[in-house]
Amino acid sequence: MDSLMIYIYQVAFSFSILVLISLGLALIFGMMKVINLAQGEFLMLGAYFCVLFSNMGLPLWITVPLAGLAVGAFGVVVERTVIQFLYGRVLDTLLATWGISLFMIGIITTIAGPQSHSVSVDVGRISVGGLAVPGYSAIIIAGAVVMLAGTYAIWRYTNLGLIVRGTMQNPEMSRALGTNTSLIYMFTFGFGSALTGLAGALLVPLFGASPTMGALYISKAFIAVISGGPWPLIGTISASGLYGGIDGVISYLYSPVLGEICVLLVAIGMLRLLPEGITGHMRKGI
Amino acid sequence: MKLSRRQFTKLASGGLAFASLQGTLSSAGIASEAPIKIGNILDQTGGLNIYSLKQMKAVAMAVDEINAAGGLVGRPLELIFYDAQSSNQLYSQYATQALLRDEVDTIHGGVTSSSREVIRPIVQRFESLYFYNSLYEGGVCDRRHVSTGMVPGQQLDALCPYVVNERGGKKGYILAADYNYGHITSRWLQKYIRDLGGEDLAVEFIPLDVSNFSSVIARIQDAKPDVVWSALVGAAHMSFYRQFHSTIGTDQMMLAGTTYSIGREQVELSPEEGEGIILATSFYDGLDTPAANDFVRRFHEYTGETDYIGEYGESGYRGIALWAEAVRRAGNAEPDAVIEALGGTSVEGAGGLYTIDGQTNHTIMNIHVAVQNDKQEFDAIKTFEQRQPVDTQLVCNLNENPNDTTQYEVQLD
Numbered sequence: 001m002d003s004l005m006i007y008i009y010q011v012a013f014s015f016s017i018l019v020l021i022s023l024g025l026a027l028i029f030g031m032m033k034v035i036n037l038a039q040g041e042f043l044m045l046g047a048y049f050c051v052l053f054s055n056m057g058l059p060l061w062i063t064v065p066l067a068g069l070a071v072g073a074f075g076v077v078v079e080r081t082v083i084q085f086l087y088g089r090v091l092d093t094l095l096a097t098w099g100i101s102l103f104m105i106g107i108i109t110t111i112a113g114p115q116s117h118s119v120s121v122d123v124g125r126i127s128v129g130g131l132a133v134p135g136y137s138a139i140i141i142a143g144a145v146v147m148l149a150g151t152y153a154i155w156r157y158t159n160l161g162l163i164v165r166g167t168m169q170n171p172e173m174s175r176a177l178g179t180n181t182s183l184i185y186m187f188t189f190g191f192g193s194a195l196t197g198l199a200g201a202l203l204v205p206l207f208g209a210s211p212t213m214g215a216l217y218i219s220k221a222f223i224a225v226i227s228g229g230p231w232p233l234i235g236t237i238s239a240s241g242l243y244g245g246i247d248g249v250i251s252y253l254y255s256p257v258l259g260e261i262c263v264l265l266v267a268i269g270m271l272r273l274l275p276e277g278i279t280g281h282m283r284k285g286i
Numbered sequence: 287m288k289l290s291r292r293q294f295t296k297l298a299s300g301g302l303a304f305a306s307l308q309g310t311l312s313s314a315g316i317a318s319e320a321p322i323k324i325g326n327i328l329d330q331t332g333g334l335n336i337y338s339l340k341q342m343k344a345v346a347m348a349v350d351e352i353n354a355a356g357g358l359v360g361r362p363l364e365l366i367f368y369d370a371q372s373s374n375q376l377y378s379q380y381a382t383q384a385l386l387r388d389e390v391d392t393i394h395g396g397v398t399s400s401s402r403e404v405i406r407p408i409v410q411r412f413e414s415l416y417f418y419n420s421l422y423e424g425g426v427c428d429r430r431h432v433s434t435g436m437v438p439g440q441q442l443d444a445l446c447p448y449v450v451n452e453r454g455g456k457k458g459y460i461l462a463a464d465y466n467y468g469h470i471t472s473r474w475l476q477k478y479i480r481d482l483g484g485e486d487l488a489v490e491f492i493p494l495d496v497s498n499f500s501s502v503i504a505r506i507q508d509a510k511p512d513v514v515w516s517a518l519v520g521a522a523h524m525s526f527y528r529q530f531h532s533t534i535g536t537d538q539m540m541l542a543g544t545t546y547s548i549g550r551e552q553v554e555l556s557p558e559e560g561e562g563i564i565l566a567t568s569f570y571d572g573l574d575t576p577a578a579n580d581f582v583r584r585f586h587e588y589t590g591e592t593d594y595i596g597e598y599g600e601s602g603y604r605g606i607a608l609w610a611e612a613v614r615r616a617g618n619a620e621p622d623a624v625i626e627a628l629g630g631t632s633v634e635g636a637g638g639l640y641t642i643d644g645q646t647n648h649t650i651m652n653i654h655v656a657v658q659n660d661k662q663e664f665d666a667i668k669t670f671e672q673r674q675p676v677d678t679q680l681v682c683n684l685n686e687n688p689n690d691t692t693q694y695e696v697q698l699d
Contacts, residue, residue, distance in 0.1 A: 006504060010500065010501060010504065013500055014498075014500075017498060114333075114335050114336050114339075115336055115549075115550065115553070115554050116521050116524055116554045117554065118528060118554065118555065118556060118559075120528075120556035120558060120559060122532075122558070125532065125533060131504055131507045131508075131533075132507065132533045132534060133500070133503075133504075133533055134529065134532035134533050135532070136532060137500070205528070205532075206498075206525060206528060206529060206532075207497045207498075207522075207525045207528075208521075208524055208525055208528065208554070210521045210524075212333050212521065213497075213521070213522075215495075216495050216497055216522055248501070251500075251501035251502075252501040252504055252505065255490055255491075255501075255502075256492060256493070256496045256498070256499075256501060256502060257464065257491065257492075257493055257496075259501070260493070260496075
């Protein structure tokens with residue numbers, strides 16, 4: 001029973017981390033087909049905003065959403081100034097966002113220095129199956145669930161969500177029906193950026209903030225999103241569940257190295273068997 | 287003025303080197319003698335620059351102080367700085383450039399073991415002299431290479447007896463970065479722990495990009511060791527200390543680090559996260575000796591900075607001081623003459639007496655065991671006087687084999 005609890009915790013934690021780092025990318029890459037190589041740096045920016053706001057004395061439950069909003073606003077600026085001119089031009093987007101990522105690393109290093117920063121949140125320890133785990137893990141898991149549920153609710157139950165999904169499926173038709181698709185693209189990019197910034201801020205107390213931290217997460221996020229396939233929410237949940245499950249169990253049983261190796265092997269196998277991703281054959285979804 | 291392309295690049299790179307260290311070469315005009323040139327290659331930019339920024343300034347300060355005191359063997363010193371940008375390819379390029387085009391008399395620098403292994407063969411080829419001012423895994427046997435930092439045989443020889451015997455850390459759990467430093471250091475840890483009658487429950491190697499330690503910490507809690515030994519390296523591994531604090535904590539289990547503080551971890555972690563971590567080092571700012579206090583004061587005055595300097599900073603100063611003393615003993619700066627004078631060269635430095643061991647070209651030094659307090663500083667526990675680089679001495683004898691250039695891996699039974 002004890003060890004079952006530990007496995008459940010390990011899997012839930014790995015799953016939540018994957019959801020956090022890949023949900024924003026799933027919207028931007030999965031829905032909008034924009035390969036944003038600066039995604040890791042958006043995460044980093046969220047982390048730095050969190051450090052900045054915390055240093056101003058704000059409590060964590062305010063700094064995290066605030067950091068998300070700030071990165072969302074930054075995403076809107078990037079979309080208006082760079083990305084909107086490059087829709088459909090994959091290679092150009094790749095190059096431009098790579099440039100943005102280098103620029104952001106440089107700026108943050110210049111302003112905040114190369115060393116890492118952290119925010120210390122003392123929420124105590126929780127006992128899971130006889131092991132002490134950080135109380136903060138519960139916040140991470142809750143944060144991932146809230147982000148998934150919130151995105152689902154907006155996409156599924158609001159008019160805006162309907163228009164966004166329609167625009168992503170068929171921009172010409174949406175325009176013909178009177179939608180300002182340019183604004184919708186801007187909103188979606190900003191929303192994806194905000195989710196990424198939110199994730200970066202949530203992860204600070206565990207992983208800290210450093211200028212080059214984006215590189216640690218970007219590949220995992222892309223693997224999860226590509227395996228997930230065209231439907232961002234279901235895709236993210238299923239891919240994060242699959243890889244989080246493998247990583248959680250194997251890392252705990254053997255080592256983090258073997259956990260990552262297994263995730264990569266499964267990802268290669270998945271892409272061979274389901275090149276369109278897990279949700280590639282679904283006609284309907286979200 | 288008409289510039290050839292070669293003249294232009296020469297001027298431009300000189301300008302760059304100067305601009306990057308402005309205010310550091312202030313005391314010119316010692317003599318009309320041709321200067322002795324020192325090439326310093328470090329990472330001013332890129333992912334590894336946290337290890338280099340203080341060292342660059344400490345090297346410049348040492349050179350400036352020597353110049354202010356009238357130079358070396360009647361000649362002024364000229365420092366040429368090269369920013370390798372955390373790239374081994376640039377280390378190779380700049381080492382060649384320093385020796386071939388700029389004709390430096392010695393090269394100082396390099397941070398990682400891989401950068402050192404890039405520089406060494408180039409220094410061999412041009413028959414020059416190289417000072418590697420960093421702690422590392424030990425075993426390099428090369429008369430053109432001088433190591434001024436700690437090796438495991440010095441550091442662990444002090445740290446392990448304190449943790450195992452005096453603090454009762456019999457059962458150890460070892461976490462090490464997954465490359466040659468971590469692998470070799472973990473083997474030394476196992477040897478010392480076993481020799482002291484302790485037990486190594488497990489050794490785990492962690493890739494440099496792993497920052498999620500939840501499974502590792504769960505396994506540590508299963509194994510219930512007395513002490514966790516960390517030979518972790520780099521920014522991602524910093525999160526281990528955070529996650530250890532939020533699960534187990536140093537009040538429940540000891541945590542001893544072989545690399546802790548060299549990347550200024552104690553300043554970057556919160557005071558609670560770092561409190562209680564045990565380390566052994568050849569220098570830390572809080573070392574309360576007149577020499578250490580004086581060094582810290584001069585460094586702060588020289589740079590205008592007031593933050594933590596640490597071992598990587600001080601070892602840059604140490605390298606220049608030892609090289610300069612060897613030059614004085616040799617009477618000139620010719621690499622081969624200086625190499626002859628290396629053995630027994632000794633300077634009184636910030637961390638204590640430093641003496642080059644002629645058998646290995648490694649440095650005999652004091653090792654200080656310290657524990658972090660609740661103010662992001664280190665409290666002295668005890669000092670182990672004049673530790674020999676015993677690990678490298680086991681495998682290396684430059685007096686008998688002067689042409690040796692191998693890095694030996696110490697085999698443990």
